[in-house]
Ligand SMILES: [Ca+2]
């Protein structure tokens with residue numbers, strides 16, 4: 320996180336008691352944002368508003384590989400070091416919580432028993448093949464290996480394919496090799512991997528070779544890429560690795576690969592496009608001169624790379640799954656994230672930029688049936704742990720944490736973090752943003768104004784992967800003290816939020832609305848770290864639900880370089896114009912208009928703009 324932002328957060332939390340979410344904040348971090356809203360009044364409950372998730376989807380991990388199988392499940396694996404582990408889930412967004420099984424471990428004396436890296440599962444001719452790099456543990460001796468399933472169950476059992484030496488798959492040079500993947504093109508299989516030209520670790524190239532079956536390379540390797548451009552040359556040795564095959568609707572083949580040192584902030588994705596139809600022709604692969612996906616320091620994303628591609632459950636959307644450093648300079652301390660990507664008119668993929676881990680994203684299409692824009696409380700009080708009173712614990716600067724700091728070493732019986740809270744009396748949801756890397760549930764004790772302590776449990780997601788744990792608190796006075804003390808095992812604290820139970824202001828993010836001819840962009844100064852860029856043709860439609868019919872104050876948070884306006888339609892009736900005075904880029908302001916809403920579902924649409932306008936969110940407040 321940027322320092323500049325931390326200042327904003329601090330001021331917002333400490334000096335301005337009620338903020339119409341006028342600052343970026345995290346909400347509902349760990350859990351999906353489901354609601355009990357009715358999709359259609361008069362029909363049965365059950366359909367939900369669409370759900371949201373936040374990255375990471377796996378709290379500790381690197382080299383993610385995911386595949387959607389015909390049985391309706393996603394299968395996921397990542398580097399675990401000394402075995403092959405597979406996760407299984409119906410949903411992409413909760414794959415990290417899926418059923419999990421170690422499907423293979425080498426014999427103690429096997430040459431492929433350790434440094435097991437970047438496994439990939441491929442379903443070929445009715446069987447699963449798992450490709451992985453391994454050695455005896457000396458990673459300067461890595462080679463590629465493959466396992467074959469006995470049946471069609473991804474959970475195995477697996478064995479070394481017949482006739483192979485511990486499942487090794489190699490070209491005649493038998494040089495250092497990692498990150499192998501399979502390209503299927505015109506009924507022919509090709510193996511693509513990252514390897515050394517000779518026997519010295521100076522540069523990792525990408526190679527391709529033909530295969531005669533899923534475990535045999537049947538020809539010489541051909542180099543198709545080497546690190547040569549500035550953005551491929553950060554860190555030594557120089558690196559091209561993690562090749563991944565991507566095809567567009569017309570069947571055009573791309574290889575997206577990772578470049579620069581995986582331990583650097585500059586690890587990124589590059590792309591090769593196959594021209595012609597012979598992938599063994601070195602000159603047929605054209606490298607894009609710029610990276611296609613790279614760090615985004617403005618929202619605290621560093622070293623995004625080593626990806627995998629997958630479709631949403633209904634097949635309508637394309638998603639990229641990748642790992643990133645947990646914070647600037649975190650090196651190999653990484654977690655796994657995902658986001659949707661689009662296609663350009665020329666048929667090339669457009670991955671955009673990596674989103675903040677604090678951004679709430681829609682779950683992939685097909686995971687949720689609903690289509691309402693989720694309402695979020697318009698009033699949130701946020702306090703950073705590093706600004707609180709800390710006893711027998713340590714304040715640590717850390718860019719993975721909000722405000723740039725966290726409290727760790729809450730290790731002793733008398734360790735605590737104490738927050739002075741100034742809010743209206745009432746019932747609140749207390750959200751504690753914690754980190755737990757213990758591998759099992761830990762806890763803290765929470766007490767309010769010196770009262771009895773309640774235990775708050777923290778699921779384990781990895782250190783510096785922040786999640787929220789919630790509890791209800793009643794604050795009987797305006798000035799309150801919330802003390803969070805050591806509980807079971809260990810955990811760190813980033814911040815807390817207090818959300819009034821009786822909120823009358825609700826916020827709806829523009830980037831979560833239904834958009835037509837409008838574009839989502841990252842913006843570190845907008846709520847949810849995203850905004851919508853709308854033009855004169857754009858329609859931004861908010862299907863929302865309110866409990867009571869009546870007149871509401873609709874506020875639009877916008878910024879614009881030129882004075883303009885948009886028409887507001889409520890349930891397809893013209894309501895009026897909302898006017899936007901010139902603010903300058905990302906200088907967010909509110910403009911308001913009164914709208915009449917019926918009980919239940921309403922559609923609010925902003926359209927017919929007279930210029931280019933950036934929209935952050937809308938809020939609705941019922942008039943008395
Ligand atoms: Ca913090």
Ligand SMILES: [Ca+2]
Pocket residue numbers: 828829830845846847848849850934935936
């Ligand atoms: Ca927003």
